[in-house]
Amino acid sequence: MRPSFQLRPARLYDAAELHALQQPFVAQGLLLPRSPRYLCENIRDYVVAVASDGRLAGGGALHFLDGDVAEIQSLAVAPRFRGAGLGSRLVAALLAQAREHQAWKVFALTHAPEFFLRLGFTRTIMAELPQKLTRDCLGCPKLAACQQVPVIADVFALRLPAAATQSGLPAETPREQPWEAAV
Numbered sequence: 209m210r211p212s213f214q215l216r217p218a219r220l221y222d223a224a225e226l227h228a229l230q231q232p233f234v235a236q237g238l239l240l241p242r243s244p245r246y247l248c249e250n251i252r253d254y255v256v257a258v259a260s261d262g263r264l265a266g267g268g269a270l271h272f273l274d275g276d277v278a279e280i281q282s283l284a285v286a287p288r289f290r291g292a293g294l295g296s297r298l299v300a301a302l303l304a305q306a307r308e309h310q311a312w313k314v315f316a317l318t319h320a321p322e323f324f325l326r327l328g329f330t331r332t333i334m335a336e337l338p339q340k341l342t343r344d345c346l347g348c349p350k351l352a353a354c355q356q357v358p359v360i361a362d363v364f365a366l367r368l369p370a371a372a373t374q375s376g377l378p379a380e381t382p383r384e385q386p387w388e389a390a391v
């Protein structure tokens with residue numbers, strides 16, 4: 209049977225479990241480390257997916273950088289739930305948030321560019337992301353050896369594969385309602 213998940217905004221009580229979910233990927237160099245305190249301070253950026261046993265199956269963040277650009281950060285799906293479409297659904301939920309807040313472009317710096325490309329993102333170059341370059345990258349000790357690939361999407365033009373929006377994610381997402389019915 210396909211596992212079922214409910215996607216919802218993260219709450220402060222999710223911070224510790226989100227941190228634990230991210231740690232294996234941080235250790236592999238796939239995600240930047242985020243402390244529990246950072247997660248609490250920025251918890252409104254995060255969407256989580258809750259599995260039927262009540263545990264977090266995945267999560268990701270949408271961080272606004274300026275007037276019309278947002279970044280997908282810290283996207284992670286627990287290994288036991290990989291390949292079930294959850295990563296795609298999390299991206300769909302984050303894009304719905306971007307639409308709600310009228311962000312026109314969403315980008316990610318990622319070690320998994322193929323995952324984003326199959327959702328309709330395109331490759332870009334860092335020169336196209338001056339907000340990110342000046343805010344984070346230029347001060348980063350890994351800049352010269354950075355392996356992350358920048359990908360970008362036009363939020364209002366992107367048409368996600370049906371599976372990512374299978375339960376009809378609304379264009380505008382009320383913050384106090386679950387974003388998707390469990391499937």
Ligand SMILES: CC(C)(COP(=O)(O)OP(=O)(O)OC[C@H]1O[C@@H](n2cnc3c(N)ncnc32)[C@H](O)[C@@H]1OP(=O)(O)O)[C@@H](O)C(=O)NCCC(=O)NCCS
Nearest residue numbers: 233238283284285290291292293294295296318320322323
């Ligand atoms: C990337 C990630 C979030 C994808 O989650 P997921 O739930 O497995 O994704 P989906 O099931 O929606 O994936 C759908 C497709 O993307 C592909 N895909 C998944 N992860 C991929 C990766 N790391 N690289 C390339 N393609 C990937 C799958 O093969 C699948 O393709 P298919 O439908 O043609 O078989 C997950 O692999 C993960 O947590 N990775 C580690 C952390 C990371 O790299 N995050 C991205 C940083 S922004």
